[in-house]
Amino acid sequence: MVAANVGTALALTCLGATGTAVGGAMVVAQPDMSFERLGFLQGVAAGLMLAISxxxxxxxxxxxxxxGAANLCFYVGVAxxxxxxxxxxxPSLEGIIKEDDSSKGSKKWRREVLFSGLITALGITLHNFPEGVSVYLASMKSSAMGASLAVAIALHNVPEGIAVALPVFFATKSRWEGFKYAAVSGMAEPLAVVVMGLIFPVDLSPDLIQAMLAGVGGIMAFLSFHELMPLAFQHAGRRPATAAVFLGMAVMSGNLYLVDHWLGLSH
Known part of the structure; x- marks a missing residue:
């Protein structure tokens, strides 16, 4: 029975992980994007992630x-x-970029953008691992509950995939690289099920899971303020970037309301 539940949890976390791949595909399927559009979308991604947090x-x-405990965990995540x-x-992009450092598209600029994407991918991977643990625990109690949580997480993961794929795509000029990093960042959720089901087969305390997610909230907030917002302001300008951040927050607020009140998938 436990093995069957682990298999169900693994399948459900794979469903949740597809959200980041979908977000990456939405970016790389676009035609050539301007730097202003890059900045605007990075602002939207910052707002989405900040709202999640x-x-x-x-x-x-x-x-x-x-x-007190939740805020302590939150700021531990920030630190x-x-x-x-x-x-x-x-990372070094020597040999890939030859332009002068003083312009957009330069080696320095693209290195900064790629670094932003890699850091964001790492943060989202850390974010997705405890989400995978949450799906595992929910699936141990009820397959229906696990499925509900997996759908909610998949909805959340689409903007996260966008946040990863955008800077990687612009820095490397490779649509495949942007999609690959977005998709891989979501695979932490199935990995969490493997870890929980095979190495730690006993239940974790729900309070411990909530503490982990509070820390992840701190990571998401740090990413928004430190990585995404500065690039949004640099590329799109102050007013469009500010509007983009609030648009992202509004979209995620609507998403959370839909998940919680209309679909009944509160988590």
């Missing part, structure tokens, strides 16, 4: 484990990912 992950954790950004060196 402060309207979904953190409030859910506060309800489950209390205001953790700040250290990750400092520790991970910027």
């Amino acid at each position: 402060v309207m979904d992950l953190l409030p859910g954790a506060m309800e489950a484990i209390g205001f 953790f990912f700040a250290l990750v950004v400092v520790a991970i060196p910027e």
Whole structure:
């Protein structure tokens, strides 16, 4: 029975993981995009991720484990990912880009954009792992509950795939690379099921899961402020970028309302 439940959880997390691949496909299927459009879409992605953090992950954790504990975990997530950004060196694109550093499209600019995409992919991978754990635990209780949670996570993962694929596509000029990084970042969810089902076959405390998700909320907020928003302002300008951030937040707010109230998939 446990093996069957693990198999169900694995299938459901694969469903959730397709959201990032769909988001990546939406980016790379576009015709050539201008730098202004890049900035606008990065602003939208920042708003989407910020809304996930402060309207979904953190409030859910506060309800489950209390205001103080949830906020502590949130800021631990912020501090953790700040250290990750400092520790991970910027990748080298020598031999790929020959333009002068003073212009958009230069080696320096594209290195910064690629670094933003890689950091975002890492953050979303960390985000997706505890989500996979959540689907696993829900599936152990009820396949229907696990399916509901997987659908909700898939909806959330589409904008996350966009956030990963955009900078990678613009930096490498490769549609395949943008899609690949978006798709791979979602595979942490099935990996979480493998880890939970094979290495840790006992249930985790729901409070521990909520604490993990609060920390992930901190990571998402850090990514929005440190990586996506500065690039949005640089590429699109102050007013369009500001509008894009609030548009992204509004879209995710509507998504959360739909999932919670209309579809009954609150998590």
